[in-house]
Amino acid sequence: MGIYTQIFLTFAKIGSFTIGGGFAMVQMMEKEVVEKKHWLDHDEFMDTLVVAQSTPGLFAIDMASHIGLKLKGVKGGIVGALATALPSIVAILLIAIFFQTFKENVYVEKVFMGVRPCVVALILAPCFGMAKKAKLNKFNWWIPIVTALLIYAFGISPIWCILAAGIGGFIWGKVVDS
């Protein structure tokens, strides 16, 4: 089997069998790429984590691009990224086309009336876990609160908040450095 086919199949498999998003994929990726295929050693895999965390974009796609990139350059990266996204795109398209005809159904609406408050809870719950990982302390505890208020109450685009934080952090780093 050619290396591109192998890259494609490996990442398509990872994309098809992990539910719950990016971080759930890391474990499976490590198993496939490091333990099974021996494409990367453990240190190189950690490099991949660093790159995925410090570049914008979706975590799993960033990981796949970087691993593909390491194996076969830009072409390998493209194959890795597309293979990770493809199962999602196909699955969602099937659901979207199917669901379009069911949406007006009274029972479907009942189900979603129960699901909607649950979705809000599911988004809010990891927020508290992330607060720990973000190393909130007495100096920066106000940042998430102000950010949430700016977006929610004042309708400021999240993009401006991200830009402000990036620039603020950069300046802060320069000031601390000197």
Add this chain to the structure above:
Amino acid sequence: MIFLELFYVFSKIGIFNFGGGYAMLSLIQDEVVNKHHWMTINEFTDIVAISQSTPGPIGINCATYTGYTAVVHAGYPTWAAVLGAVLASLSVIWLPFILMVTISKYLIKHHDSKTVTSIFGALRPVIVGLIAAAALMLMSKENFGSPSESPFVFVLSIIIFLMAFVGTRLYKVHPIIMILMCGLAGLLIY
């Protein structure tokens, strides 16, 4: 032109997404619901629920589905919507990919430099705020019912919300199990 708009909006979402899928929800919602009115907040919430229960990255799932829905609502046929869905998903990917090709070596070498550390030190708390904002915006009359017009739905929604929150946060119930249980509850109660 809906396709150009989709390309522009989702490219922007891709390049400004630093916090993973959940942070991306806040970006998608702001553009797709608040700014472009491509769908209602109810539809967006349903899409999030489906994205969470389908394999693959939540961000891609959500981009595919919102791309599809936006084109359908603009009055185009199904095949055009399929095109829009693929376009939205690929738009999310391409800019970060180019960035990665150009700077991945630099990042590996300098990821513990003071500048990179301080930028991410500031970004992480903001991302927590972003996700909180996404949750706050979904706590709407459309999703929870209104206390004056539909007090029964409102109270039940609050109960479902609290149970789902405690279940995932304290008892680590898997999100899909939670969504299925709440869906079943909705079907039985309403």
